[in-house]
Amino acid sequence: MKKLINNPADVVKEELEGIALAHADLVKVYYDPNYIVRADAPVKGKVGVISGGGSGHEPMHGGFVGKGMLDAACPGAVFTSPTPDQMLEATKAVNGGAGVLHIVKNYTGDIMNFEMAADLARGEGIEIEAVVINDDVAVEDSLYTAGRRGVGLTVLTEKIVGAAAEKGLPLKKVADLCREVNAAGRTMGMALTSCTVPHAGKPTFDLPEDEMEIGIGIHGEPGRKRMKLKSADEITEMLIEPVISDLPFKSGDDVLLFVNGMGGTPLIEQYIVYRKAAEICKKHGLKVVRSLVGPYITSLEMAGISITLLKMNDEYVKLWDAPVLTPGMRWGI
């Protein structure tokens, strides 16, 4: 295992210490339980928006904490759900009196722990809404998840919903918007290589030198199919066509096209995939009104990509363009 780490047991703690030092102007970090909150939390009268999940997907979620996006993030151990006490403390830390939204990716452990945290928070008098993100069209109902997994759309949802909360919308409206955005987007990913969880010390799965896996999950969960490596254009088509047909996206739709690097894939390759994805969108009559290209939801050093499409409207475009000031996404401020 070749990694820039000290002790596998200290990876998340030391990462958080690095984030705290590098971004002291944007976020505050708390330990035992671990959570990251925006520097000015709690913002009085504003709905708090929090998310969380296993570490190893950086910049998501901790890198999205700040003005205009998340109020807090709860990082679990690598590829492991955070605990209810993390979520409860984060919820209390960002409660400005207007309630708190939990954005939860659809994994059994995340759901269970966020539900428990919500119950505990309600017990302390905090109004909670929870929305589950489930955008991955690759696999439904597996050993690992009930329903579709939550993947790339989470990034877009956190930006749009975070902007709505920043504008001062009430909890019910923010939560409804979150559900709508989740319903309007789909994702599929693939891997060229596995990644290695520090604690495990060896690759999560083996993939021969001439093979790839289509439909992979962000923790290396099995996808749809293993096959011989194909060209970037063929792979792009194999990812985006199921995304388009699943919602379905229809001719005339405005979309946000998000090509995401899984961690070990160079940006040069992400743009090659973007190029083909944009061409396929055009062929289907989809108008790409906003774009995002880069490693925003990763799987450690896994080589691969995912493609997310989100159906856009004027409201979503305005919220997408709204100012954001976080370590991992920053514009307009």
Added chain:
Amino acid sequence: MKKLINNPADVVKEELEGIALAHADLVKVYYDPNYIVRADAPVKGKVGVISGGGSGHEPMHGGFVGKGMLDAACPGAVFTSPTPDQMLEATKAVNGGAGVLHIVKNYTGDIMNFEMAADLARGEGIEIEAVVINDDVAVEDSLYTAGRRGVGLTVLTEKIVGAAAEKGLPLKKVADLCREVNAAGRTMGMALTSCTVPHAGKPTFDLPEDEMEIGIGIHGEPGRKRMKLKSADEITEMLIEPVISDLPFKSGDDVLLFVNGMGGTPLIEQYIVYRKAAEICKKHGLKVVRSLVGPYITSLEMAGISITLLKMNDEYVKLWDAPVLTPGMRWGI
């Protein structure tokens, strides 16, 4: 070779097509010869700032084209110097009548071709200044370079000098500032793994599973030493101590601390390195007034990091904080 590409010969062209599609609001891309210019170029009365070099280091340089940073970038083939005709056409495209600054990383081919382009541009009546970036303390005068190589400091220089040009400073002042910034920064990098140039089809070098290379160049040029893999803390110390002693940085100095991922290194590891680097800065009495963490100057999918320190003053801080709107660096707009 596992890559998301079509034909190795088309990698740069298709990447540029992707950039043009994804960032049409920020940049324009020209082909044969290839160059990227900011969407509103040429800006009348403003000094044009251009850079360039081999592809494979994305987002540098093409990702830094836009308001407040570069006016143009010239991408060569992967790890190969761009040609004088690219540089000449880019220079002409961004010439707003106030002259053009060429920011050149210290590699023999880059220097030679930028010199030729400068001569040709001067022949067409454009005033040119050129500044060579040479911040890599690892190796001096090798088979590959005369003097120190140009690496991570290039990113910081392009931001600071681009902001100065945006403010309307004249060519001579912009060029002098560029020389000053270059003199005030140092870098050292290391690799855990090699990368594979698409045309070559196999790794640039071999590095056993339990070894690393300290002082590696961004094209895989030999570093100072190969040795058994060490802890992140030990590696950080081996990189930053030579950086500090080379300039030297002294107790009381304000610095920008830049931890850069080489492409295949997860952000989680970059923050672990940042944490130790910040601690060592503190021990030396250096005050970290600005930070940058992320993959900004990469070597395809190479796993590794580099650490850059730049001595800051009030002017540099203001220029660093100034608005920037490029695909790869964006704030304040």
